Amino acid sequence: MNAPIEPHRFILEPFEARRFASLCGQFDEHLRLIEQRLAIEIRNRGNQFELIGAPEQTNSAEQLLRRLYRETKSTELSPDMVHLFLQESGIEELANPNAETSIALRTRKGMVRPRGVNQQRYVKAILEHDINFGVGPAGTGKTYLAVACAVDALEREQIRRILLVRPAVEAGEKLGFLPGDLSQKIDPYLRPLYDALYEMLGFEQVAKLIEKQVIELAPLAYMRGRTLNNSFIILDESQNTTMEQMKMFLTRIGFGSTAIITGDITQVDLPRGTKSGLTHVIDVLRDVPGISFTHFKPKDVVRHPLVQRIVEAYERYDDRVHGKLIDGQDNGNA
Numbered sequence: 001m002n003a004p005i006e007p008h009r010f011i012l013e014p015f016e017a018r019r020f021a022s023l024c025g026q027f028d029e030h031l032r033l034i035e036q037r038l039a040i041e042i043r044n045r046g047n048q049f050e051l052i053g054a055p056e057q058t059n060s061a062e063q064l065l066r067r068l069y070r071e072t073k074s075t076e077l078s079p080d081m082v083h084l085f086l087q088e089s090g091i092e093e094l095a096n097p098n099a100e101t102s103i104a105l106r107t108r109k110g111m112v113r114p115r116g117v118n119q120q121r122y123v124k125a126i127l128e129h130d131i132n133f134g135v136g137p138a139g140t141g142k143t144y145l146a147v148a149c150a151v152d153a154l155e156r157e158q159i160r161r162i163l164l165v166r167p168a169v170e171a172g173e174k175l176g177f178l179p180g181d182l183s184q185k186i187d188p189y190l191r192p193l194y195d196a197l198y199e200m201l202g203f204e205q206v207a208k209l210i211e212k213q214v215i216e217l218a219p220l221a222y223m224r225g226r227t228l229n230n231s232f233i234i235l236d237e238s239q240n241t242t243m244e245q246m247k248m249f250l251t252r253i254g255f256g257s258t259a260i261i262t263g264d265i266t267q268v269d270l271p272r273g274t275k276s277g278l279t280h281v282i283d284v285l286r287d288v289p290g291i292s293f294t295h296f297k298p299k300d301v302v303r304h305p306l307v308q309r310i311v312e313a314y315e316r317y318d319d320r321v322h323g324k325l326i327d328g329q330d331n332g333n334a
Contacts, residue, residue: 007043007050007051007052008050008051008052008053008055008058008059008061008062009048009049009050009051010049010051010062011047011048011049012047012049012065012066012069013047015046015047018072019069019072019073020046020047020069020072022072022075022076022077023065023068023069023072023077024044025077025079025082029079030068030077030079030082031044033079033082033083033086034061034064034065034082034086037086038053038057038060038061038064039053039054039057040052040053040054040057040058040061041053042061049062049065064085064086067085068082068085071085084115087115087116087299087300087301103120103123103124103127105123105145105148105149105151105152106152106155106156107148107151107152107155107200107201108151108155108200108201108202108205109199109200109201109202112144112145112148112152112200114141114145115141116300118140118294118296118297118300119140119141119145119300121294122134122141122142122145122294122296123145123149125292125294126145126146126149126258126260126292127149128292129258129290129291129292130253130257130258130259130290130291131250131253131258131259131261131290131291131292132258132259132260132261132291132292132293132294133260133261133262133278133281133282133291133292133293133294134146134260134261134262134263134294134296135262135263135264135265135278135282135293135294135295135296136264136294136295136296136297136300137264137266137296137297137298137301137311138264138267138301138311139301139311140296140297140300140301141296141300142262142263142296143192143193143196143234143236143262144196146234146236146260146262147164147193147196147197147200147234148196148200149232149258149260150162150164150232150234150260151197151200151201153232153258154214154232159230159231159232159256159257159258160214160230160231161213161214161215161216161230161231161232162209162214162215162216162231162232162233162234163215163216163217163218163228163231163232163233163234164190164193164197164215164216164217164218164234164236165217165218165219165220165222165223165233165234165235165236165249166190166193166219166220166235166236166237167219167220167237167238167240167241167245168219168220168221190217192236193217193234193236194206194217197215220235220241220245220249223248223249223252224248226252227252227254228252228253228254228257229254229255229256229257230254230255230256230257231254231256231257231258232257232258232260233252233253233257233258233259233260234259234260234261234262235249235259235260235261235262236262236263237262237263238261238262238263238277238278239263239264239265239267239268239269239276239278239279240263240268240269240270240276241276241277241278242270242274242275242276242277243275243277243280243281244277245277246261246277246278246280246281247277247281249261250281261278261281263276263278265278265279265282266314266315266318298311298312298315
């Protein structure tokens with residue numbers, strides 16, 4: 001007969017009613033989030049806690065609750081913040097407090113801190129390698145952190161310019177049907193990059209830097225024939241490059257430059273039968289020294305918690321369909 005699990009007990013001090021209410025959330029919604037994520041049960045009477053579950057999870061939950069309680073000293077917690085702290089902490093990171101030292105990127109509007117072990121590794125890789133790939137689903141911070149690294153390098157005067165590049169591939173719409181000249185047609189494709197820049201530098205500063213060509217936003221086709229030195233180059237949505245375009249882009253990198261290539265290989269908008277340059281390059285360059293690959297998973301999503309569940313649901317569906325196709329092929333060959 002298995003012995004019952006001994007509860008993990010601790011006390012949060014000093015007890016302050018306002019801070020404690022912020023920690024627990026309305027109707028204890030913050031505690032319920034932590035329970036769900038770490039697969040534990042949280043019981044408390046005032047500031048005295050009992051945690052029921054596997055020892056690693058309960059130890060991790062205690063460290064997380066203590067960290068959140070420290071935050072309540074200066075911040076009113078929200079469910080979104082608790083979700084982000086959960087993403088940032090993760091079981092593996094909480095179990096090893098010395099895992100990775102925190103990295104912060106400086107921008108004009110404040111510091112940007114990577115959340116979670118994978119985001120930390122991604123930024124660390126960007127700081128240490130000239131060519132970097134960030135591959136994974138939407139909401140994992142690939143593009144946002146790439147722009148933050150570029151802005152940080154510009155603020156520190158380590159580079160002279162930032163080049164933000166995207167393939168102008170239609171996702172259900174034809175460019176020719178969009179109003180305006182070529183620049184206005186391309187703008188919607190670059191909007192996520194603009195938004196990140198505005199958040200980090202401010203609208204006026206971004207406008208000035210674009211006017212001075214310190215920041216350049218361009219479609220991938222405009223890269224042909226150029227060599228870029230002392231620059232920070234970001235290729236976003238790279239799953240929509242062809243194999244030839246990807247090779248062309250990578251061979252544009254000059255001295256003193258850093259390149260970041262981001263994309264999601266599950267969201268390719270290329271014509272049927274055209275292989276994604278991102279899928280191809282992962283196989284071609286995986287063992288080349290000096291190039292980093294960071295692969296993000298659904299658990300790394302730092303948007304609304306539902307985004308993570310949506311990504312996971314699509315992955316499960318794709319696995320089921322893929323499994324059926326393989327079974328069908330096997331049956332057909334038998």
